Amino acid sequence: MTIAVLLFDDFETLDVYGPVEVFGRLTDLYTIKFYSLDGGQIKNRHGVSALTEKLEYVYENLDIFIVPGGLGTRKEVENKVLIDKIKEIATFSKFVLTVCTGSALLAQTGLLDHKTATSNKRAFAWVVTNGANVNWNKKARWTIDDKFYTSSGVSAGIDMVLGFISDRHGIEFARRIAFEIEYSWNEDKDNDTFQVE
């Protein structure tokens, strides 16, 4: 399966590279490429610099589109060109996975309307303003509705991707990956233990 990861300035580091670690080690099953609106080097406030191709080069036979969160989403939800491009790719992609405040970007496309989704619990009040018609679930570690997977904050993206892999390849396969990367997988998608009261 082909994976396109969206990057934009001030994306959250682990939102991206947690899922990339999980999918990336399954080299026989998944191929990952990184994209941004204009291509080239994308940076974040953690000092990370990553090389990307232009979003327009994403092929229509895409299997998985990953949309991360981060402080940059506060600006990008206003970027109509980017939101339109996310909508186009999310429409033809077989699956769409958002991490953290990445669900705010996807909500802006309207594709999450009347679907269940979640996000970072500390940014929840802001995220929901980006999708008045989304069934926002504040309790979930991650949600699945139709082809859309959305996760809570940062490390929850790793939990969700292990869940995605479990849904495709079985839970024992997913548990083995969690063990290999020595990650304590929160397997219960319905209960985020990092909720804020």
Place this chain on the structure above:
Amino acid sequence: MTIAVLLFDDFETLDVYGPVEVFGRLTDLYTIKFYSLDGGQIKNRHGVSALTEKLEYVYENLDIFIVPGGLGTRKEVENKVLIDKIKEIATFSKFVLTVCTGSALLAQTGLLDHKTATSNKRAFAWVVTNGANVNWNKKARWTIDDKFYTSSGVSAGIDMVLGFISDRHGIEFARRIAFEIEYSWNEDKDNDTFQVE
């Protein structure tokens, strides 16, 4: 504090970006830069491409030197120019943190001789061949000896860095970061729950 992260081809994604997520969000306390032997774009088999500066540009007032693991270490332990450079930087750096098989690279410098260290438990038999005089600890999630922190595999790097931050800024501060990134921190450095029998 200034942080230099060593990259080389086929580094392990999460070995690098887990610690970077933790240190990176503390923008008032830590500044991170990425380096490689020759500078430029460094790639790994997960499709990640990261921009680096040359190792020779690391300043001598460096506070923290991070050495990740990954399949690339199998080749780099034979790279005498790189090992010499790691030795030089690790000698003047105030702290040196290795993740996963990164301890094999540090062991090759001789700086871990007669010190306690650990590594990825699934690669342990190979790692120990890189340092006959190192006190290898196969039970630890991470070890601290003098200025050297070494961790077990992949996600253990996040646990170690949270431990490093706990040692500098207190455990409640470290727990708050773990909560913010929604990470289930394995706080006990002496017990790696991902041991292989």
